Amino acid sequence: MQRKKHILFIFVFFISLGSFAQYQVNNNCLNAWEALTDLRVNTARKIVAEEIRTNPDNYYAYYLDQMCDAYVLAINGSREMYDKFVVDFEHRREIMDEKDIASPYYLACQSEMLLQMSAFGVMYGDRFSGVRKGFKSYKKINENVELFPDFASSKKLEGFFNIAISNLPPFIQWAAGTLGVSGDRQKGFDLLYEYFESVKDKKGLNAEASLYIMLSYKLNKEPAKAFDFIQNKDSSVINQRIVKYFYANTAYRSGHNDIAYESIASFEPEKAEVVFIPYDYMMGKVLLRKLDDKAAYHFKRYLDLNKKDSYIKEISYKLGLTYLIKNDVKQFNFFKEQSCDNGDDVNERDREAIYDCELDYSPDVTLTRCKLLLEGGYHERFAEEFLTYNFNTSLLLPYQLEYYLLKARYEESLGNRRLAQESYKTVINSGRGEDYYFASEAAMRLGLMNLKINEAKATKYLELARELYDSDYYEYIDEIAKRELNILDD
Secondary structure (H helix, E strand, C coil), X not given: CHHHHHHHHHHHHHHHHHHHCECCCCHHHXXXXXXXXXXXXXXXXXXXXXXXXXXXCEHHHHHHHHHHHHHHHHHXXXXXXXXXXXXXXXXXXXXXXXXXXXXXXXXXXXXXXXXXXXXXXXXXXXXXXXXXXXXHHHHHHXXXXXXXXXXXXXXXXXXXXXXXXXXXXXXXXXXXXXXXXCCCHHHHHHHHHHHHHHHCCCXXXXXXXXXXXXXXXXXXXXHHHHHHHHCCCCHHHHCCHHHHHHHHXXXXXXXXXXXXXXXXXXXXXXHCCCCCCHHHHXXXXXXXXXXXXXXXXXXXXXXXXXXXXXXXXXXXXXXXXXHHCCCCHHHHHXXXXXXXXXXXXXXXXXXXXXXXXXXXXXXXXXXXXXXXXXXXXXXXXXXXXXXXXXXXXXXXXXXXXXXXXHHHHHHHHCCCHHHHHHHHHHHHHHHCCCCCCHHHHHHHHHHHHCCCCCHHHHHHHHHHHHHHCCCCCCHXXXXXXXXXXXXXXX
């Protein structure tokens, strides 16, 4: 009898312990996720607040509470909002630290909260602190993987870290190398796909898992794969506003500009419960590739509403292009100077704008229009514009190089391999000793053309692309070449 009482006491003790310390991904939390990925942020906040009020020991709700703040801060934050985010992070961690540490969610949630702190720290100028928190987040998720190797949620961050570490920006690469941190891209994507499969039927979480995969493909300079991944997904995923935005983004970056336009045009920003200025960022870029005058309105609105220093350089320069393609060189130069003088250089798009700002020549109007049309997938319109270009050998060398590079890309898009290769080689031979990116990009594209046909030739041109690359050029050239060489070496 005494023994039975003892067993009952132990049973009741552990049941009681579970009721006071818990990470419950319950229906309230899933509803909050669904609202958040649809950018109904106020609705998500109310659901989370109610969950915390009625179930204050559900620590997953505090993680979700930070997620709501992180979405708003990422969309259109300010330094003041970031400072408050830091304070709120510390407060939430005071509540969560050392609570239910036996749960596999404990380190997973802590790691993701630290990762957000890391990203925002870098974004708002606290680079050292941000990098430190990033490595701390990496350590936490690896610890969780060791403790709970089959825990699905860990695969999300473990996968993302493998890809992100393989694509670190230059100012962080040195730190990763010093600490011996490395990433495996293929392992990263395998893990992310495993995570997506585990949550594909869970509202909200399926959209968030899709978002991680799309962002990872973007980081890995493979927007076409992100586009392929998302375009046939269930409506419960693809109709969520944050997914719809990134669907437009990946369509834009992979040459499907009309699909990008359809997606962003159906976004309905007025129904989002947050001022979603990325809508104007994306709509402006899509319209610019259509050579549509309305692009300028969206770029100006974005610049007016943006509270951060990021993407100022990129959008200021693109606003200048809306005038250049109409032959208004004076207004182009004005906004080019704005791009040079304003904003920061933390993200890649802004660093690309820095290269554009520092060119020792003014872009050619017709070639600029042609490049926009070609990158948008408007091949017939490109051909019409391109045929009007009065090419001759007395042109400035960068105009000649850009002409042949565009010609090569067009011929490649039509499947005319021989003509494409001839033009790429012309760019390399004429531009390899010059301080322009054209020759390096031509070599990179020649390497990609030969990947499935002649590995030796692919390796030769990819190595040449890296040899010709200068740190001031567009980063995607060297990163794509390096990625493909690593794959060929495996």
